[in-house]
Every structure is written in C-alpha cells, then in structure tokens.
Amino acid sequence: MTRLPPLRRRVLSWYRKHKRDLPWRRTRDPYAIWVSEIMLQQTRVETVVPFYRRFLRRFPGVSSLAKARESQVLAAWSGLGYYRRARHLHAAARIVVRRHGARIPEDRASLLALPGIGEYTAAAIQSIAFGRAAAAVDGNVIRVLARIGGYTGRRDSATLRRAVTATAESLTRGPDPGDWTQALMELGATTCVPRDPLCDRCPAARDCVAKRRGRPDRFPEAQRAVLPREEHRVVLVARSGRRVLLIPDDADARATWTLPYARLGASSSSRAARPVLGSGRAALGDLPRSRTAARAFPYPQGTTHVRSIVRGSRRML
Template sequence: MARTERETYRNLRRKLLAWYSTEKRELPWRRSKDPYRVWVSEIMLQQTRVEAVIPYYERFLRRFPSLQALAQAQEQQVLTAWTGLGYYRRARMLHRAAQEVVAEHAGQFPSDPEEILGLPGIGRYTAGAISSICFDLPEPVLDGNVIRVLTRLFALEGDPTKAPLSNDLWDRARSLAEGKAPGDLNQALMELGATVCLPNTEPRCLFCPLQADCRARAEGKIHRLPELPARRAPKVEHWAVAVATRRGRYLLRQRHGETLLNGLFEFPSAEASKEPSQQKQSLVQMFRDQWKLGCRVGEERFVHRQDISGRRVFLHVLSAEVTGRSQGVRWWFPSQVEQRAVTTATRKILTRLLQESSSTSKQASTAATKSSNRPVKR
C-alpha cells in the first residue's frame, strides 16, 4: 500500500474510532468480549433488527448462560428459546456449533479465524466480527451496513454483491481493520451504517464523522449507491390454515422431515389456491389422508401475509371442526403453545386469534352491561 493510501486509512480509522467512542449505542452484547455472547448476538442479528433482538438475546442467555449449557441442551429446548425470532436454521446451527466446540476444542471457543469460519453456521462476516471484537484480530467485516458506508465513502460503482467489487470491498474493509482496536473499528463501521449512513431515506451526513472524506457526497452520487441488484418479484403462494379448537385448546401438528422447520409445531396447513372452495377441500383431504380425521371447514377468519426467502405467502386462516382421534396431532392450551417451539406464522396467528377473542368478549360484556342499565319499560 502506498504511503498516501496508508495515511488515508489511518485518518479514516482515527475519525471512526473517535466517533464510535462517544456515539455508540449501549447494547447488551457490547458489555462483554466473551465470544459465546458476541457469537449469539451476531447470529441473532442476521436478518433481525437490533431492537427486536434485545429481549430474545437476554432471554436466551438466561436460559443458556454458557456455551456448555447450550451444547448440552436438547434441540427442542433450543428451538423453544428461539421462538419468535424465526429463521430456525440459525438456532440449529448455533446448537450444532456449540456441540462441535465442546467435542473438538475442549469447550474453548477457538481464536483462530480459520477455525471460527469452520464452525457450522458461521460465515466470513461472523468470523470477522468474533475475531476482531473478542480476540482483537485485524479481521474485516462486510455486511449490508458496511457495504453502504464503503461504497459511498469511496464512490464505488457496480454490484457490491459480486466480484470484482465485492473483493475490492473486503480489501478496503481489511485495510481499515488493520490498526489498533479492530473490534471497535468494525463496530464503528456497522454502527455508522445502521444509524447515520441510512438506506432508503436521507442519510444523516451532517452527523457523519466522514463527511469531509466522502466521495459520493462530493460527487452528488449518494442516492445512487450502493448499486444493489434489483430484487426479483417474490413467488406468490396461497395456503389454507385450519384453526380447530376444543374446550379452549388449539389443534397443532409437529412438522417432520422438512429440513427447515423440522420439529416445530404449527396449525395444520395445506397448499391451496386463492379459491375458498379449493382451500376447504385441501384441508379436508389433508386431515383425512394424513391423520384419518374428519374435518368440517368453516369461514375464513383473516389472511396473514408472510414474506420468506423470495416467497410471498398468503395464509388463509379458516375455522375448522375436527372429529376423531389421532396421534399425529395434539391439542394445546395457548399457555402451553407459548412453552413450545412453534413456527413464527403460528405464533402470530395465535396472537391475533387471542386478541380477537378477547375484544369480542369485551364487546359482549359492554353490551350486556348497557342492556342491564337500560330502564325497563313498564
């Protein structure tokens, strides 16, 4: 690296570190450099916002306070503690990696970046974050926030998710991390992207420590960068979801075999079309074929929309009456459902059903009170 380039990076590092020391948010995972805690936070933060992660992170660590406790747990216990965060593959990988650390590293989280990268569910970004934050190693990080800051700072055009620009960005991120306090430096870059160099809205350049160095700002290119590839239109799917109740309990099934949601509980559902008659037919057929149960499907209660990995799924929630007995399904009270690993959609649907039934009972009791207060005609 040429002398002027070294100077440039030194100057950027200095500004970023000074800004981070006064402006960083107080977040629970920043109170410790324990690799287990940092690792859990990094995995939870993938595809989930900071504010949403905090309560789950604190609850998860109360349940599994150490890597050993996590490694010894049953997978169902880990999935239950993860309930609400979604993307359960992350929880499964975290659990598997904890068992691998116990089996192959005598329970000691490895400090070698290559060994960290070799653990299940850990990619280049997470390995860089753990290596720099916990072990003070000059390893770079590159996530969506850092990509945005770097492409704007250096006015870099092209698709940042593909070579050659992605390689260039990793090189620049490494040049920044190669100095003192690489963990703070990496967190400063991520923090700047999350709180100042914002996507979609006006970036808060006046509060940015790098405004004098920012080439996109000088060249009027901020809104064009980064040049992310256009998202493909999601594939639309319709599913019919059966909500059957019996004396205050709800019927759920456990998923088996499907790799992504294997072991989780959910309301029984069948792929269908937009057509109500076809939705009902799919459910009746599924109950009969899978569990030899009778099913009478009622009206649609509401539609819950969920966007998952390139798919837009419309879940048509239908009341159902189920007759017969089967080992394949279970009836749970809502409080029992909360204790189990359920799919994110099931949790959201159940919350809405409970809210609706509580507001219906409130309206009924208000109406009853009004009618009892009305003067009686003589």
C-alpha cells in the same frame, strides 16, 4: 489512500461518543458475542435485544447450550426467524464442547468450520471477542465503504465485494480492532443509512466520494426486486391452548411451515401473529401471547382441522 488512517481515527472517536448501549457491548465473553452475531444476521438490533437477553439467561454458556435439546433451543429462538441459525448454533455448541474443550476457537479456520459461521461472522468474532485484526464485511460495511470510496456495482456483486473487502482489510490494521469493526457497522446502522443518509453528522463526510459526487444514497446500486410466491398444501392442524401442531401431507423436511395469515386480511403488523412452527414432518410451536395474534389465529381451541397452508418464498424478477 494516505487519508485512510485519519479516517479510521475519526470514525473510531465518533463511535466512542455515539455508540448505542447494547447488551453484547457490555461483555467480553466470546460465547455471548458469538450468540449476538448469529442473532444479528439479517436481523435488526432492536429486534434482537430481547431475544438475546432471554437466550443468554436460558443458556448462559456454551456447555448449557450444548446440553440442551434442539427443541428447547428452537423454542428460545421462536419469533426471531431464520431458524436454521438456531439449529446451526446448537450443533456448533456441541462441536465446540467436544472438539475445543468448551472454549470458542480464535482462529479463522476453526471458526469457519462451525456451522452458521461464514466469513463475516468469523471476522466479527475474531475482532470483537479476541481483539484480532480481521475485516468483517457485512451489508453496512459494503454500503459505507462503497460510498466513501465511490465504488459502483450492486450490493451483492462480486466486484463491489472485492473492492470493499480490500479497503476493509487495509483499515483493520490499527488499535482496537473490535471497536473498529463495530464502529463501521454502527455508522452504517445509524448515520450512513440506506435512504437519506445523515451526512452532516458523519465523521467520514470529508472523505466520502459519493457525497462529493452528490446522491450518496445511490450507493450501492439497488437490488433486484423480488416476487412473492405461494404454495398451497393440505395439513392437519391441531391446537391445544397456545400449543399448535402442524402435520403436512407430504414430508418436505426442510421447509418451515406457517399458517396462511395473508388470507385473513392481516396487515404486515399482524404478521407477528404467525405461530412459529419449525419444520419437518410434524411442526410444533406456540402462538404468540399478544391479543392480536390470538384474534388472527382462526383455529379454535381443542379441535382438529384440515386446511390449506401457505409457504411464502421469493423469486427473482
């Protein structure tokens, strides 16, 4: 483990040379960094960028976000997915205004108390926005450190997570905690990628146990496969222009409803044609602007139908 500090230095200098120019790397505003971290949960950088720009234009600070109606926040989030993140972010903004005088808290406990902020996001905000040493362990970090350390176990196993977290915590100590947090994730996102990692340009190649053993792509072990499942229900569909209203026949207030794109023969690329319809008793949303989306949407202008809809979900094998 005496080799870890040189490893940290090499990865940091690699990051400064190769990091992507991303909008949230051009600010030190904790609110903006918070928004970026929430959007980036389970979502790729390239997907987030346009949403991040629009969202910050629409809600430039925590106070404007807190003042907005939830429906406005959801509208700005529409198309990004995982809509609970938007509800949590909005609720958290109101808490920050009320309880913290509209300043993003710096300490771990206060951050964790905000809806939508877990261990990873709290540590990411602490290090990136406030320069505090905190180990942000996300999927990238698990993969990168599992490979470097040669740790076995599945990506979501408690054992692997513990081993990685211990290593990550020992590595946080040192200069520039925020850059370090981002460096490790950047390495995972661009070089130490899940399949076919680019070891010949990796600053940690000489430290990497998985590479030494061969087949670094085998770390961490594969996740279990999942099966899709469909539920068919009856809903009322009303459309006016690009506005769409869904009223399900029963009130599962927590479900997010979309229309049955799969039955239209839609390919994965036109899954984007699904209107985002929020959740609850009645769900209101907009059709995407693209021509493909308009073609894939079978409900004519100005009419009302009763159709079946699909709720996609996942189940372990």
